[in-house]
Amino acid sequence: MGAFIGSFLNVVIHRMPRNESVVHPPSRCYSCGTGVRGYDNIPILSWLLLRGRCRFCQAPFSVRYCIGEALVGLMTAGVVYAVFVMPSYAPPVWLSELGVDPRYSRAAGAAAILIMVWWLWACSMIDYDHTIIPDELTKPWQLVAPALAVLTPINLMLWSPAPWFETHTGMSVLSDPWAGTSSVLWILLPCLAFLALSVPAARWVYGHFCPEEQRWSDEDHRGFAVGVWWFCAVTALQVIALVVLTMVAESAGPRGGVVASALVPYAQALMGSMAGWMSLYVVGLLGTMAFRRNAMGFGDVKFLAPIGAIIGPTGVLYTFFLASVVGAVVGIPVRLLGKGREIPFGPFLALGAVLAVVFGHQIHAFIFGGLAI
Ligand SMILES: [Zn+2]
Incomplete structure (x- = not known):
């Protein structure tokens, strides 16, 4: 769940300072403009499976997206662990x-x-x-x-x-x-x-x-x-x-x-x-x-x-x-x-x-x- 939030925060981080809506339009490739399919939008895994490239035009997606999802996932797990277990x-x-x-x-x-x-x-x-x-x-x-x-x-x-x-x-x-x-x-x-x-x-x-x-x-x-x-x-x-x-x-x-x-x-x-x-x-x-x-x-x-x-x-x-x-x-x-x-x-x-x-x-x-x- 934390990684999914991290994926959403990637959108916020990219769009908010550019004064773009964070919910619309849905994610798309910045090179060819094709919308990202739901099955290609799974945090961390999709980036690894597609080796960091667009499925259609092979344009590279920055590794930062993957790292951001992983870090937010880890931080989320850490907080839940600290609150419920420690x-x-x-x-x-x-x-x-x-x-x-x-x-x-x-x-x-x-x-x-x-x-x-x-x-x-x-x-x-x-x-x-x-x-x-x-x-x-x-x-x-x-x-x-x-x-x-x-x-x-x-x-x-x-x-x-x-x-x-x-x-x-x-x-x-x-x-x-x-x-x-x-x-x-x-x-x-x-x-x-x-x-x-x-x-x-x-x-x-x-x-x-x-x-x-x-x-x-x-x-x-x-x-x-x-x-x-x-x-x-x-x-x-x-x-x-x-x-x-x-x-x-x-x-x-x-x-x-x-x-x-x-x-x-x-x-x-x-x-x-x-x-x-x-x-x-x-x-x-x-x-x-x-x-x-x-x-x-x-x-x-x-x-x-x-x-x-x-x-x-x-x-x-x-x-x-x-x-x-x-x-x-x-x-x-x-x-x-x-x-x-x-x-x-x-x-x-x-x-x-x-x-x-x-x-x-x-x-x-x-x-x-x-x-x-
Ligand atoms: Zn593309």
């Missing part, structure tokens, strides 16, 4: 409190993680090919990711707000949902105010510190402002949802506990989304001022916010750190060898996120093992 995966607490069968909780968690993994793959490959991540693949995801995050506990693996609220506010987030919600609002609302003020500030920064040839056009500035305002609007909606759910949890009496335990991963996701956006955004603005050249990859900013929603604020820091390390290991030799092509950061962010999820626990213990945080 003992370290525990379904979200609120689903078990609701009395949902653990098998369904695991299936929901696996689905949420898979959607994110498939999305990371498509964004990375498009970024690799075109050094751009389409808005269609980032803006809606800023809205969807926190909802997906509530279905999977991977965002809680490094740092959970529940004990933090209890040790820092003396209140339990489960018995008093406002203890957690108001703490989150104290962080998110100033961030939103900062973002609103940063739109004119960014215009000034790019006007003053960018060399002439890197200056943004008016259209670039509009796209930038729309991107920032979109994220602010999405986050504001999610904050309102958080407040409403907190009121529900409070008024539902003893049964409100379930809502409150679902609020913990939801609040975590909103903080992660903001951390993902802010980290690259602030680094981009400060870097532009410090180095007097355009240091903002705005596509990466829009991309890291949904990643942060899934893996949480601490996960974002590790993602950023790991992406930079891997990016330097790969990027510096490529630069030194003089292969002048601009290296996109998106694939490294995706890889960093996967590494953070798989090895984050060990890295976290290694760095903070001796400290009581």
Whole structure:
């Protein structure tokens, strides 16, 4: 099934940046135009049986299609294995409190993680090919990711707000949902105010510190402002949802506990989304001022916010750190060898996120093992 998804993602990766429909027309040979027959459209196998050529005109099909199908198939199997077999995966607490069968909780968690993994793959490959991540693949995801995050506990693996609220506010987030919600609002609302003020500030920064040839056009500035305002609007909606759910949890009496335990991963996701956006955004603005050249990859900013929603604020820091390390290991030799092509950061962010999820626990213990945080 993963390979079939990989086959569909090949179509998305090829067509979406060209502004073509991903469902119509059906796949065809780019050389002779003959439609690909259903029996020739079986992932991996068809490519191998036809030895990577069109059945009719013998034009070669890139081996990348076959590798993409195989990799997505392997990643899908890996996620399903990790969620259903590995003992370290525990379904979200609120689903078990609701009395949902653990098998369904695991299936929901696996689905949420898979959607994110498939999305990371498509964004990375498009970024690799075109050094751009389409808005269609980032803006809606800023809205969807926190909802997906509530279905999977991977965002809680490094740092959970529940004990933090209890040790820092003396209140339990489960018995008093406002203890957690108001703490989150104290962080998110100033961030939103900062973002609103940063739109004119960014215009000034790019006007003053960018060399002439890197200056943004008016259209670039509009796209930038729309991107920032979109994220602010999405986050504001999610904050309102958080407040409403907190009121529900409070008024539902003893049964409100379930809502409150679902609020913990939801609040975590909103903080992660903001951390993902802010980290690259602030680094981009400060870097532009410090180095007097355009240091903002705005596509990466829009991309890291949904990643942060899934893996949480601490996960974002590790993602950023790991992406930079891997990016330097790969990027510096490529630069030194003089292969002048601009290296996109998106694939490294995706890889960093996967590494953070798989090895984050060990890295976290290694760095903070001796400290009581
Ligand atoms: Zn052909």
